[in-house]
Amino acid sequence: MSQSALTTEIDRLGPWFHNIHLPSGHQTAPDHFFGDFPMTKWRQIAPFLPKDLSGKTVLDIGCNAGFYSFELAARGADVLGIDMDDRYLEQARWVAQRKQLSDCTRFKKASVYEVGNLDAGQFDIVLFMGVFYHLRHPLLALDLIQSLEPELLVFQTLTHGDEVVSPFSWTETNFQTRDRLGERGWPSMAFIETTFAGDPTNWWVPNHAGVEAMLRSAGFTVTARPGHEIYVCNAAEAASRPYLDEAHQDARSIMSNAQGSQR
Ligand SMILES: C[S@@+](CC[C@H](N)C(=O)[O-])C[C@H]1O[C@@H](n2cnc3c(N)ncnc32)[C@H](O)[C@@H]1O
Known part of the structure; x- marks a missing residue:
């Protein structure tokens, strides 16, 4: 494809949220409001992931134009x-061709709520x-x-x-000490009833204590913090609180009932 045809294609497929560097030297969003995004974030995360991902499978949820998918595929993973957005999926498939990574990357329209139903084996x-x-249902997504x-x-x-992070533990809190729930460092999440940054799809903004607590509660252990708002986690050894298994079972039932009623 000629240089000008590439530029025309990039424009046709835009607007882009991911600034992807193409082998031709073109960039998909060189004037991004976050700078060279998400390359700057990837540079923070990259050292925390194995350099060789041969034989590994990756699920990139909310992949957008596939920036992270391509970085992991370049390390040998099958991604x-x-x-949910057809426009972004079209961008990702187009970039896969430009980068000659179509064999090890696939892009599919699906919601995080459907991850139990992807027929793609384990990740x-x-x-x-x-x-x-x-x-709108963030904990359901984490449980799934x-x-x-x-x-x-x-x-x-x-x-x-x-x-x-609050030094208090939930086991110490009761009706008399409930004001602790509003104290600095208590795990919490602010609900956005209208819009945040003009975006009506922003529903919840947690604090750091809330992120750690929710990840723990969903069965993950935070093992590294590559950067602000970024958490690398392993599966936890054991449930962090009673009734967690039941909650996960609930999540699976909710989704299988919802999928059943769509058929
Ligand atoms: C802020 S962008 C993040 C993109 C990319 N993961 C990143 O970190 O740069 C959010 C992405 O999530 C997608 N998305 C929104 N709701 C989703 C859902 N329910 N399931 C899967 N993806 C969703 C959007 O279409 C968008 O591409």
Whole structure:
């Protein structure tokens, strides 16, 4: 494809949220409002992932134009990217061809709520970046991802506040001490009834303590913090609280009932 034809194609497929560097030297969003995004985030995450991912399978949830999918495929992984937006999926498939990574990347229209129904077998690594706060049912999504039992989860979300974590434990809290729930560092999540940053798909903004607590509660252990708002997790050894198994079972039932009623 000629240089000008490439530029025309990039424009036709835009607007782009991912600035992807193409082998031709073109970039898909060189004037991105976050700079060279998400390359700057990837540089933080990359050292925390194995350099050789040969034989590994990856699920990239909310893959967008596939920036992370391509980086992991370049390390040898077999990647499935899912997203709800056809426009982004078209971008991802187009970039896969330009990068000659179509054999090891697939892009499919699916929601995070459908991850139990992908017919793609097990995933060694799950990327769940920049999607959590766009969900009306974020804990349901985390529970469904946990039921995939990945070795590694890379999680990123918008947060608010500082990184103080309350020293109180939930087992010590009761009706008399309930005011602790509003204290700095208590795990919490702000609900956005209208829009945040002009985007009506932003529903929840957790604090750092809330992110750690929700990941723990869904059955993940945070093992590394490559950067602000980024969490690398392993599957936890054991449930962190009573009734967690029942909650995960509930998540699977909710989704299988919902899928059954669509048929
Ligand atoms: C802020 S972008 C993040 C893209 C990419 N993961 C990243 O970190 O750069 C959010 C992406 O999630 C997708 N998305 C929103 N709701 C989703 C859902 N329910 N299931 C899967 N993807 C979803 C959007 O279409 C969009 O591509």
